[in-house]
Amino acid sequence: MSQPNGTYAFYPGCSMGVSARAYDQSFRRVAEVLGLEFQDVDDWNCCGATEYFTLNRLPAYSLVARNLSLAAGMGKEDLVAACSACYLNLHKTDSYMGKYPDLNEKVNRALAAGGLHYDPGTLRVRHLLDVLVEDIGYEAIGEHVTQPLKGLRVAPYYGCLVVRPESNYDPEYPTHLDDLMRALGATVVDFPLKTHCCGGHMTQISEETAYELLRRLLANAAEYNADVIVTVCPMCQLNLDAYQSEVNRVFGTDYHIPILFFTQLIGLAFGVAAEDLGFGAEIVPADEALKKIGQEEAPKPRTPRRRDKKALPMPPPLS
Incomplete structure (x- = not known):
């Protein structure tokens, strides 16, 4: 190590x-x-x-x-x-x-x-991701797996930032996350757009552009029958999860693909309870995906916290 x-x-x-x-x-x-x-x-x-x-x-x-x-x-x-x-x-x-x-x-x-x-x-x-793969390794991680993710079809999504120049990842076709998911027993589906941008904060600037970028990612995952998209980036997770319903509304699609953090799936494979891994906070429910790997009861979604009335007001929309 x-x-x-x-x-x-x-x-x-x-x-x-x-x-x-x-x-x-x-x-x-x-x-x-x-x-x-x-x-x-x-x-x-x-x-x-x-x-x-x-x-x-x-x-x-x-x-x-x-x-x-x-x-x-x-x-x-x-x-x-x-x-x-x-x-x-x-x-x-x-x-x-x-x-x-x-x-x-x-x-x-x-x-x-x-x-x-x-x-x-x-x-x-x-x-x-680099620490887990390089310092621990796939084999050692596999030794901790008590509940393999057998039958779960995972689309590994890296996003565009972690693979920028001078990183340890192939910027065109990284495989670290793919191999890590395989070590957990999951089925890794082909995901050609695995390093394409999710739009970042484009949702606050140009919804039309942002939704199209998100639609492409969701369509690509759906094309290969992914049960979940797993990511290493909070912004990617937020955009694909929070705006998935808007993509469906704008494009007339019907995507219901849970967007999870890679550490959540590692935890499940290690036998950690779903509620101890933050499940239930996602907007697109992960119930069906969890059932595929033997988690019969998924945590219920948390009630959104209301904004404190004493908090600073939201800024006006851009003109």
């Missing part, structure tokens, strides 16, 4: 505690079974997602570098992110600071205002 003691610095990111709580819950249960320890970076801040870098790059890099500096202070070799956008921004910032001395100098000048500093290359930025 890369970390002799199985301990990693972990960058949670914003979505893991809100829209992707099932991801956070399931990944921590899986880590517990595998004997891995993830220590959250203290006082972390938002990575800027994909938008901030298009607005003002120096502050964007500086904000991300702040997280790198805080993580470096933990004395760990690896910094792990489960969110693909967080992973990309952390990896990119570390890489660019190392490649461009002028950027490195400016970013560290900004960090110095807060009493921080970061030397690029101090940390190895990694995605959670």
Whole structure:
């Protein structure tokens, strides 16, 4: 294993505690079974997602570098992110600071205002999928399987961020997630659009474009009779799950494909109860998929939490 003691610095990111709580819950249960320890970076801040870098790059890099500096202070070799956008921004910032001395100098000048500093290359930025595949391995993961996902047809969806240049994945046709699902006993279906974009935040800018991108992904999974789409990215999961009904409305389709996090399926195969893996939070019910692998009673969907009246008002729609 890369970390002799199985301990990693972990960058949670914003979505893991809100829209992707099932991801956070399931990944921590899986880590517990595998004997891995993830220590959250203290006082972390938002990575800027994909938008901030298009607005003002120096502050964007500086904000991300702040997280790198805080993580470096933990004395760990690896910094792990489960969110693909967080992973990309952390990896990119570390890489660019190392490649461009002028950027490195400016970013560290900004960090110095807060009493921080970061030397690029101090940390190895990694995605959670990479840790499970490279440090644990398919065989060892398979040894923990007590309830194989036999008969479950899975479409592995990587999205466009985790396979960007300089990652450990083949950007055209990655197979890490495919092979991991096979190690759990699942049937992996062909999914040619496995690295195509889900639209990201395009749902807030151009619904027509966003829904078409989502329709293509759902159609591709349906074409190969997938029972579920499994993903490694909170944004991909949110878009395909939350807007699936809108895709059906706009295009007259009838897709009902559950969108799950890969750690949820790992947990099920390890024998962890569905309710302990965040099931029930998904909008498109996973009941039928769970029944195929012997989970007779799926957790009931949670009642949506009402917005606090004292909370800040929602911004007006773009004109």
